[in-house]
Amino acid sequence: MQMMLQGRIVSTFLMFSLVILSGCGDHPEQTIVGEWVEIKAVYENYTDIEDDEYDHRKVTRHETEQWIFEPDNSFTIKRPHQEPVTGKWRMSGRGHILKLLYDGENSNDEVYDIKELNNKEMIINVDIDMEIRGIANFTFRRKVPSVPET
Amino acid sequence: MIRQTGKKRTFKTNIQVASTLSMTAGIVNVASLIAFYVLTTNVTGHMAIFSEEIVKGHWHQVQILFLWIFLFFFGAFTSTWIVNVVGATNPRRANTLPLILELIIFIGIGFYGLFFYEGHLRETEMLSSILLFAMGLQNALVTTISNAVVRTTHLTGLFTDLGIGVAMLITSKSVDKAPIKKKVILLSTIAFFYFLGGIIGGILYLNFEFYAFFAAAAILLISLYWDHSRIAFYRANKNTRMIFRNRQKRQSALNRNLDENEALAEKERLRNINK
Numbered sequence: 443m444q445m446m447l448q449g450r451i452v453s454t455f456l457m458f459s460l461v462i463l464s465g466c467g468d469h470p471e472q473t474i475v476g477e478w479v480e481i482k483a484v485y486e487n488y489t490d491i492e493d494d495e496y497d498h499r500k501v502t503r504h505e506t507e508q509w510i511f512e513p514d515n516s517f518t519i520k521r522p523h524q525e526p527v528t529g530k531w532r533m534s535g536r537g538h539i540l541k542l543l544y545d546g547e548n549s550n551d552e553v554y555d556i557k558e559l560n561n562k563e564m565i566i567n568v569d570i571d572m573e574i575r576g577i578a579n580f581t582f583r584r585k586v587p588s589v590p591e592t
Numbered sequence: 593m594i595r596q597t598g599k600k601r602t603f604k605t606n607i608q609v610a611s612t613l614s615m616t617a618g619i620v621n622v623a624s625l626i627a628f629y630v631l632t633t634n635v636t637g638h639m640a641i642f643s644e645e646i647v648k649g650h651w652h653q654v655q656i657l658f659l660w661i662f663l664f665f666f667g668a669f670t671s672t673w674i675v676n677v678v679g680a681t682n683p684r685r686a687n688t689l690p691l692i693l694e695l696i697i698f699i700g701i702g703f704y705g706l707f708f709y710e711g712h713l714r715e716t717e718m719l720s721s722i723l724l725f726a727m728g729l730q731n732a733l734v735t736t737i738s739n740a741v742v743r744t745t746h747l748t749g750l751f752t753d754l755g756i757g758v759a760m761l762i763t764s765k766s767v768d769k770a771p772i773k774k775k776v777i778l779l780s781t782i783a784f785f786y787f788l789g790g791i792i793g794g795i796l797y798l799n800f801e802f803y804a805f806f807a808a809a810a811i812l813l814i815s816l817y818w819d820h821s822r823i824a825f826y827r828a829n830k831n832t833r834m835i836f837r838n839r840q841k842r843q844s845a846l847n848r849n850l851d852e853n854e855a856l857a858e859k860e861r862l863r864n865i866n867k
Contacts, residue, residue: 448673469652471713479770516713533713535629536641536656558648 470537478509478582485578486529504523517542540566554580603774606742610782612815613734614744616808617727618789620698621745622721623797623804628716629703632723633731634746635664644846660724675736688819690733697726698809700805705793705802741775747783754779 483505508520527571529544540554554566561584568578617633625634631637642657671690679686701719701827709715731745743749761769795805 448677452673469713532711534711534716536645536653537713537715538653539629 468561470556470559471533473531473561474511474531474540474564475513476511477585478511478564479585480504480509480580481583482581483578484580498551508585509582601738601741603778606738606778607781609734609738609815610742610744610778611785612811613730614782615785615792616811617730618786618791619747619793619796619804619808619811620723620789621786622728622793623808624720626797627802628720630660630716630720630723632720633727634748635661635724636774647736659717659721660699662852663721663725664728665730667725667729667730668732671727671729671732672736675733676760676786687733687737688816690729691816692759694726694729695809695812695816698805698812704803704811705805709802735738742778744782744786747786750779750782754783 504519506522510518510520511531512518515530515532516528518526518528520526527544529542529549532541532543533539534541537559538556540556542552542554544551550566554568556564556566557579558565564582566580566582574575621631621633624630638657638660642654642661646652647655670693674689674693675686678689696787701722704719709719727745731743734742734744746842754776757779759770760767760772761776792807
């Protein structure tokens, strides 16, 4: 009798976790796929930080760019009057970290903290392994809506 | 140090379990933070972010955070379930089983990370979930066997108790300070080894990546082996002591008999002389 009760409790837990696993909510790796147009770039406190405190070269300036994320984890960044750059993108954590791994040997990989990601908008902060937030903040709008307007 | 429970536990065994398992937790926590951007040894922060994500309407994140919190709880449930169910038939093995399961998890994560991990979000979520389950296992086991004196995977409550303990040592004059002193030493040991484990985990992950999890597994393995060998040594020692004690008894009995015989012979000799 006791064993049956224990078995029921364990199976309830397992069923519960399965339900949670198969629940609703778009997966961030699917949501990010598509073309994004940069509409805003804010560099808060960027000029206030002394050179010896932080290496400015780590924060790459991204302005009026177009970011394209492919389902095969490749990305292309199109810049005005410049050659597009390519690489691989990865997500981490609970879907709140975006890593851009650039192609080429001498490239600096970038890590962003995703503040908002939905079908219309993406807001990211540069993650520089320091307790400083909002040092460089970029806002993107999806170029082609995932659901066409009727 | 793992098999003793209740009144059999001593300050020494608590120090041993605190130092080894808090170091393991420290290694795992920092390695997973660097690898997956997830803290895997406690759920306080996850609970706060869980609320934040609900407010923001990030339902995927809500789902994942719920799963992580649930798996930490489920790890604690599984550990206690194993101890109670297996403990009913084989109490000696019961306490080691959750640690063996944890050991298998660390080795599995190390191998997966080295040979299969590609850095996709699904993998990050899955591996973090498994580690949170493992830490739930460890925390519940340590809490159970030490009567809630030792907790090795998080420090919030610990620093509260440490603050109270240090203040009591300094200010209070009427109470007996010896047990408080012992508690402060124990809590400081946990904090130090958790911190040391974090440093080791960080260095190992940055240099050798997923091999860091093998280091955590190695500490667990050494603890289990040492615990087992202590039992074996005690058993062997017990047998040796019994043999020695029996031999001593026989010898003293023999000596007593010899003394009695000598005394009788002496009496007889004196009687003959008197005659």
